[in-house]
Amino acid sequence: MREQYIDFYSHILQRDIPMLKFGHAGYPVVLFPTTLGSYYECKDFLLIDSAKWFVENGMVQIYTIDSINKESWYNKNTHPLQRVANHNFYDRFLHEEFIPQLRAKSGTGKVAVGGPSFGGFMAANYAFRHPEAVSHLISMSGSFDIKSFVDGHYNDDVYFNNPMDFVPGSDNPHLYDMKIFLGTSYADICLESNQRMSGILHAKGIDHWLDIRGNKPHDWPLWRDMFPHYLSLL
Secondary structure (H helix, E strand, O other): OOEEEEEEEEOOOOEEEEEEEEOOOOEEEEEOOOOOOOOOHHHHOOHHHHOHHHHHOOOEEEEEEOOOOOOOOOOOOOOHHHHHHHHHHHHHHHHHHHHHHHHHHHOOOOEEEEEEOHHHHHHHHHHHHOHHHEEEEEEEOOOOOOHHHOOOOOOHHHHOOOHHHHHHHOOOHHHHOOEEEEEEOOOOOOHHHHHHHHHHHHHHOOOOEEEEOOOOOOOHHHHHHHHHHHHOOO
């Protein structure tokens, strides 16, 4: 399985964003890390190995990308609204600098995005904000309400980074074109969040799969089961 380290320079963030690329050909899949995890986390915890067949057969190219969560959502040393503003710079990096390069190579003009745990939120937040750029959303044990990270503060930036709030009112027609996988389990701490998001999507008539998978807890063995199955449906 071909592996490449990349430093992608962002003019918006004024820094290199490190990432790993796996594969030589195929549909682009961007994976976000958990909580304060790094770009190599999905490799270290064998999530990439679970997708080895799809990568080696040229069906997908997987990009495991670093976050700036230490400066945004998890930065307790700055005002909560500044945390959201910092994330918006990261969103601009994704949407204006990084993702366009992948879209140009995809053949469909779109990419797949995904991630486990907080990476599932990151993927869902990007996909629901920019559905014109995303063909598939792969959320594995994601949560979709960010309000607990902003200590009771609220403004438009919080609203548009909180899928539980902005998706019900979104009229973007591209939402109906995405394939959406909401993976969870009966023992998952994020089960209720996934059920709530499924309810929102159902009320809007947006097709999706709420995949409640057994009783494995919120951890890598569950996500290693999910990921290759979802890739097989791209």
